[in-house]
Amino acid sequence: MANRRKKTQIASQKEQIHDFFKENRDRIYTLNDLYNHFDIIDQEDKLFLRLMVEDLVDEGKLKPEGRARYVINEDTKSSNLIDGKVDFVNPKFAFIRYNDQQSDIFVPAEDLQGALDGDTVRVKITGERKNGKNPEGRVVEILKRGRDEIVGKIKVYSTYALVSPDNKGFHEQVFIAKDKMNGAETDDLVIVKILTFPKGSIQATGEIIEVLGKSGDNNAEMNAIMAEFGLPVKFPEDVLRESEAISEVITNEEIAKRKDMRKTLTFTIDPADAKDFDDAISYKNLENGNFEIGVHIADVSHYLRPNTKLEEEAFRRATSVYLVDRTIPMLPEKLSNNLCSLRPNEDKLVFSAVFEVNSSAEVVGEWFGRAVIHSDRRFAYEQAQDVIEGDNETEPVYGPLLKNLNKLALILRKKRFEKGAFNFETNEVKFNLDEAGRPVGVYQKVRKDAHKLIEEFMLLANKHVAEFVYKMNLKSDHPNPDDAFTMVYRVHEPPNPTKIETFAAFANKLGFPIKTGSTASLSKSLNGLMTQIEGTPMQNVLESLAVRTMSKARYTTQNLGHFGLAFNHYSHFTSPIRRYPDVMAHRMLQHYLDGGKSLPVADFEEKCKHSSDMEKLAAEAERASIKYKQVEFMSYQSKTDIFQGVVTGVADFGIFVEIENTGCEGMVRLADLTDDFYEYDADNFRVVGRRKNKIIGFGNAVRVKIKATDLERRSMDLELVSVEGSSFAIKEGGSGKSSHRGQSSKGGRKTSGGRADGKRSSSKKRRK
Structure with a gap:
């Protein structure tokens, strides 16, 4: 098939x-x-x-x-009314997105009837656009407002004020009456409650409900990003009171209910600046030559009880948010950094997955349940890496142990790739910040064996927990196993065939054939591509494009498998301090271990959708904070400095360039290229000079200067100094040319974040 x-x-x-x-x-x-x-x-x-x-x-x-x-569906009738969500990409027009398999609907701004970015609307199809790629329509009804609060910078006048929204999809200023300013002053970042929405020529009005601080202040900017995406920062007082009332004492009665593993050698490996340690590894050599490896996860569900304010707030947040300079936790500090954190030299309550593993990294036995541990040592990733690479004389206990765990992890990793898992090794953008939060350095964090070791054993636990519950179905007497033993799965579906064909055509033009006939051939081709581009300037660019071609991982009660990991069954079990679905998985697993019957699908499916939605918002906030700090870092650089870069995208209005070793991206506008009359060659991802035949395209190494930085828009304009040659030879083909000289298109459809090649700036943090 x-x-x-x-x-x-x-x-x-x-x-x-x-x-x-x-x-x-x-x-x-x-x-x-x-x-x-x-x-x-x-x-x-x-x-x-x-x-x-x-x-x-x-x-x-x-x-x-x-x-x-x-x-x-007998009620299906031909209709030109469609419900969808507004993506207000440009002051002049928006797209209505309603189905990943269908072309978005183009709507001119004057036909939006006051609809704003994120609103759910009903659209009447009025025809086709001239380009033939999108139907055109007009909004006939606003079904649901996406938000009624916005974040922006205020400018105060004598009798009124105007707020310019930070949200790039909100293109109109909001009018604030004098008695609605709440003490805000010019250049403050504020949160505005919209009182009346815009309609026709009538401006939106609002009132200031919170002043975040001065524009440019680090705390104000980070809090503004959280507010922009509707994410909470402070915990309500009743939630904090409830958390502070929880006892820190682990009673003998509680220990008696659990597997006591306090005498088994146990340790944690986390980032050097981590404060919450939600996973630990235990290790024991067995007499039969095998190894007992325990994956111990903070037992958050012991402290986070249903029908409490803590539970309500944890569900509302659903995830911790990781901005450049801070973590906004899902749980109050009493739980996240104290009760639930697996700190060294303390007894801690955990939910464990304990495996008997042989020298071939095969699991020959497993146990799941609640336990109590005592972590003997805390490693930072760098320390663990030094032990793996060092001699055993320096670390006589942990040296052999970590080296053996690393050996097993490498075998597990190899097996995953052989089964079709994708080998995407994207690196995180990190910053060196001064005391005021200003970025004084930027770098890309490289993942080494210590990171991958922990990752493999976390994947092993997540996989086997999901398999354990799923196999309970097979052992039951239910006629249809899918109807029994509900579980929260982390699923990653196969990519949209159209998207993968588009990416394959793109990669083929760069000289990398991608086979899409089957999942096995697709995986092999993509992994081959990653190997070929490793260490080249194009690595981050093509990896990001490939990742965005894939479907987005999400939570659901349907066991659809994880395409990217090549797992038939996969859950999230290993991070309950920072992910609510892991808390659900713990509760469900314990319920079944206690002999409980299947849980109601509808309740958990709704919670899964909420968790997926909140994860998406958190990821967008994280990307926004990284983009802000990247632009801020570049704003401190001299306008005369010359930077090496690579062309990461081409549009009909400009060329996108990523600065080498920083992940910082800016745009060279075609209007600023005055040495020739350039034509945009969409089919070959390049612009071509009409007179001199000069080519600037995807993969070109370039040298640029900083022309301007705009922190409010988190954008950077660059000046092209020179083009040093193409990283890859583009295969000729197609036309798709449009001419530009001395002008910049304000249109151009925003595809996947405003890029002609679908590239969106990202922190590249992986969420498997």
Whole structure:
């Protein structure tokens, strides 16, 4: 079935499924019915069919009737009314996004009827755009406002004030009456409650509900980013009081209920500046030559009880947020840095996954349950790396231990890649900050064996916890295993075929053939690409593009597998201090270990969606803080300095350049290139000088100067000094040219963050 996954053939198969339902309107059909009808046995093919059924549901052609049960949607009628979300990409127009498989709807600003970025609207299709790529429409109804609070900088006049929003999708200033200013002064960063939304020529009005501080102040800017994405910073007083009331004493009665592993050698490996340690590793050599390896996770669910203010706040936040200079925790400090943190030389309550592993890194035995541990030592990653690389005489206990764990981790890692896992080694952008929070240095953090060692054993625990619950279904007497023993899974679905074909065409032009016929060939091709570009200027760029081509990982009660890790079953179990889904997984696993029956799907599915949504907002806030600090760092550099860079994207209005060794990205506007009349060659990701035939394209090494930095917009304009040659030879083909000289397009559709190549600046933090 793999060789049929081309775009036209996918459409054909979806049509076959839809035809089956149209011909059999007499009853409800399950996925198993479809597997039998289409003679599908292979698990990969089953997943593919399930995805096509979900597409038909999204398109309104099928209607779900309970879990994994479907019927033809008799109510489907041809209509040109579509509901979607506003992406206000430009002051002149917006796109309405409603289905990943369909083209977004173009709506001119005057036809938005006052709709703002993030609003859910109903759109009437009015025709097709001239480019033929997008339908055009107009908003007929605003169904739901995306937000009623915005963050921005205020300018105060004698009788009123205006607030310019930080949100790039909010293009209008908000009018503030004199009695609604709440003491704000010019250049303050403020949070505005919108009182009346804009409509036609009528301006939005609001009131200041909080003054965050002066624009440019580090604390004010970071708090503004949190507020921009609707993320909380301070804990309510009743939540803090509840956390402070929790006893720190571990009673003998509690220890008696648990597996006592305090005498087993145990340690933690975390970042040097970490304050919360939510995972520890224990190690013991067994008489049979195998090894007992314990993955011990902070037992947050012991302290975080249902129907409490603490529980409500943890669910509301759903995740910790990691900005450049601070962590905004999911749990109050009493829990995150004290009660639940697995600090050395203290007894701690944990939820453990203990494995018996042989020298081939095969799990030959496992145990799950609550335990008590005593961490003997805390390692920073750098310290653990030194032990792995050093001699055993310096570390007679931990030297052999960590080296053996590293050996096992490397075997586990190799096995994952052999099964089709993706080898994306993206690096995090990190900053050296002074006491005021100003960036005085920027670098990319390189992951070494110590990082990968911990990662592999965390993956092992997450995988086996998910497998354990799933296998309980197989042992039960339920006729349909999917209907029993609900679990929160971390899933990563196969990529959208259209997106992967687009990326493959792009990579092929750079000289890297990508095979997309099956998941195995796709994985092998992408891993081969990563190997070829390792250490080159293009590594971060192409890795980022490849990652964005993939589907986004999310939480759900449906066991859809993890495509990127090549796991059939995967959950999140190892970070309950900072992720609410891990807390749910702990509770569910203990419930089943105690002999409990299956839990209600609907309750947990709703919580999964909320957790996925909050994770997305947290990631966007993290990226915004990194982008702000990158631009701030570059603003301190001399305008006469020349920087090495690489072209990371080309649009019809400019060339995007990433500064070497910093991850900082800026734009050279085509309007500033006065040495020739440049034509934008969209098909080959480049611009071409009409008279001199000078080519500037994706992968070119360039030298640039800083022209201007804009902290409010988190953007940087660059001046092109020279083009030093192309990193890769572009294969010729296609036209798609548009001419530009002395002008800059203010249009151009924002694709995946405003880039013609789909690139979005990112902290590159991986969330598996």
